[in-house]
Amino acid sequence: MKFPINVKLNNNRLTAYPRSSHDISKLIKFCNRNNINIVPTGGETNRVGGTNPYKNQKNIFIDFKYMNKIEEIDGDNLICTAQSGAKLIEVQKRSNNRGLFFPVNIAPNDKCTIGGNISTNVGGLQTLRYGNIEDHVNGLEVVLSNGDIINFESKLKKDNFGPKLWKLFIGSEGIFGIITKANLKLIPKKKYKTTYLIQINSLLKSIHLYKKIRDIYFDNLISYEIIFPIPSSIIFKNDSYNLILEVSSNDKENLSKNLKKIFNQYKLKIDKIEKNKSKSNIWKKREEIVHKQKQLNFNHKFDISLPLSNWQIFLNKINNFISQESCYTPYFFGHLGDGNLHCNFKITDDDMIKKNALSKFIFELVVQLKGSIAAEHGIGTQKLNLLKKYKSKEYYKFLKNLKKHMDKKLIMGKGKLL
Numbered sequence: 001m002k003f004p005i006n007v008k009l010n011n012n013r014l015t016a017y018p019r020s021s022h023d024i025s026k027l028i029k030f031c032n033r034n035n036i037n038i039v040p041t042g043g044e045t046n047r048v049g050g051t052n053p054y055k056n057q058k059n060i061f062i063d064f065k066y067m068n069k070i071e072e073i074d075g076d077n078l079i080c081t082a083q084s085g086a087k088l089i090e091v092q093k094r095s096n097n098r099g100l101f102f103p104v105n106i107a108p109n110d111k112c113t114i115g116g117n118i119s120t121n122v123g124g125l126q127t128l129r130y131g132n133i134e135d136h137v138n139g140l141e142v143v144l145s146n147g148d149i150i151n152f153e154s155k156l157k158k159d160n161f162g163p164k165l166w167k168l169f170i171g172s173e174g175i176f177g178i179i180t181k182a183n184l185k186l187i188p189k190k191k192y193k194t195t196y197l198i199q200i201n202s203l204l205k206s207i208h209l210y211k212k213i214r215d216i217y218f219d220n221l222i223s224y225e226i227i228f229p230i231p232s233s234i235i236f237k238n239d240s241y242n243l244i245l246e247v248s249s250n251d252k253e254n255l256s257k258n259l260k261k262i263f264n265q266y267k268l269k270i271d272k273i274e275k276n277k278s279k280s281n282i283w284k285k286r287e288e289i290v291h292k293q294k295q296l297n298f299n300h301k302f303d304i305s306l307p308l309s310n311w312q313i314f315l316n317k318i319n320n321f322i323s324q325e326s327c328y329t330p331y332f333f334g335h336l337g338d339g340n341l342h343c344n345f346k347i348t349d350d351d352m353i354k355k356n357a358l359s360k361f362i363f364e365l366v367v368q369l370k371g372s373i374a375a376e377h378g379i380g381t382q383k384l385n386l387l388k389k390y391k392s393k394e395y396y397k398f399l400k401n402l403k404k405h406m407d408k409k410l411i412m413g414k415g416k417l418l
């Protein structure tokens with residue numbers, strides 16, 4: 001088979017290396033004619049099997065390593081224009097060099113790419129203050145399944161000249177088209193940041209404290225992370241709940257007196273304070289939680305969002321459920337401020353019935369409490385049945401019809417989402 005662009009066998013995967021949107025367009029037209037499934041890949045750091053091939057068909061992977069340029073940092077309009085293969089860390093660094101800030105950050109920022117980040121609508125450690133990446137995209141260039149290249153690029157803050165159709169490509173994991181370029185919104189960098197590691201004795205108190213700080217210092221509170229007692233005992237060697245708070249401002253004192261007053265009112269133990277550190281030990285510990293969970297087999301994972309007021313109800317019901325069986329050990333941590341926690345378990349009994357019973361209980365509870373069972377990692381190939389089962393019939397029908405319209409031959413990301 002003669003492909004229209006450079007293609008190589010890489011780790012048993014047939015992989016295309018486009019150098020432009022035109023290359024991608026040619027490739028897609030070819031795949032349409034030959035019924036080949038297209039799997040775009042970024043850093044492959046997604047958590048849901050989003051770059052798995054479709055088993056019953058030929059697949060071609062797209063590697064964006066030659067489409068990784070940051071084309072422009074426009075300081076007048078506060079826009080960074082980057083090709084989809086640009087690494088997140090490069091966007092952060094290049095913005096920083098210009099005294100600007102790209103307010104999206106996740107641990108594997110040196111591996112993941114802007115295309116992958118947008119396709120998964122990445123959240124992360126600063127979503128609380130700045131939102132997911134969807135809040136920082138101003139325009140895109142995309143290639144559709146028929147090979148059409150659509151230029152939705154824009155530096156405008158206001159533009160209601162037609163609906164913003166490009167938003168469909170955010171968070172849709174490559175099933176509607178290929179993202180080739182993005183206009184990303186930057187903001188001026190704040191001068192000072194302080195990170196606190198604090199011990200606290202309950203979830204309820206953590207939520208109370210969060211609301212108090214948020215209501216006064218909304219603009220300055222960047223991260224509010226919680227680590228439950230089991231990861232805490234392993235990582236921080238204490239049995240409390242631990243909080244990581246980050247605040248940022250242009251004032252040298254950076255709220256420290258006011259925050260200390262509040263921490264004193266709550267009788268909290270501050271274990272560590274870091275000021276303006278580029279390599280933070282506190283955040284390094286936070287990353288360790290993720291690595292340790294794998295080593296210690298806390299592999300039954302749930303990525304859950306709930307309205308803040310429902311987290312304690314959820315916790316009570318889960319504790320009640322797992323107290324009846326000795327095989328479940330919880331390992332909870334996450335982005336409490338934005339309502340998203342990673343609720344992971346070790347299940348010592350190697351019994352599918354136990355695993356399924358826990359999953360069913362949690363999914364139904366989350367739906368009942370008006371939450372989301374795929375809060376930040378998306379659906380990929382691993383959570384397919386959940387969308388069908390737990391979204392409304394009308395939602396699922398709408399998504400299927402849209403997919404049929406956008407990708408008639410169903411060659412984009414087969415086996416994902418639907």
Ligand SMILES: Cc1cc2nc3c(=O)[nH]c(=O)nc-3n(C[C@H](O)[C@H](O)[C@H](O)COP(=O)(O)OP(=O)(O)OC[C@H]3O[C@@H](n4cnc5c(N)ncnc54)[C@H](O)[C@@H]3O)c2cc1C
Nearest residue numbers: 042043044045046050112113115116117119123124174179
């Ligand atoms: C240690 C660790 C911590 C993490 N923390 C977070 C976190 O805090 N918050 C969070 O949200 N996620 C987190 N993630 C998940 C992951 O990093 C994100 O999903 C990330 O955005 C994926 O980017 P990527 O470049 O690796 O994409 P990939 O994994 O390569 O691809 C992701 C999806 O996007 C599609 N895709 C890739 N490029 C394109 C393109 N150009 N056009 C169309 N579709 C495309 C792929 O087919 C796939 O479906 C974490 C992962 C790890 C390993």
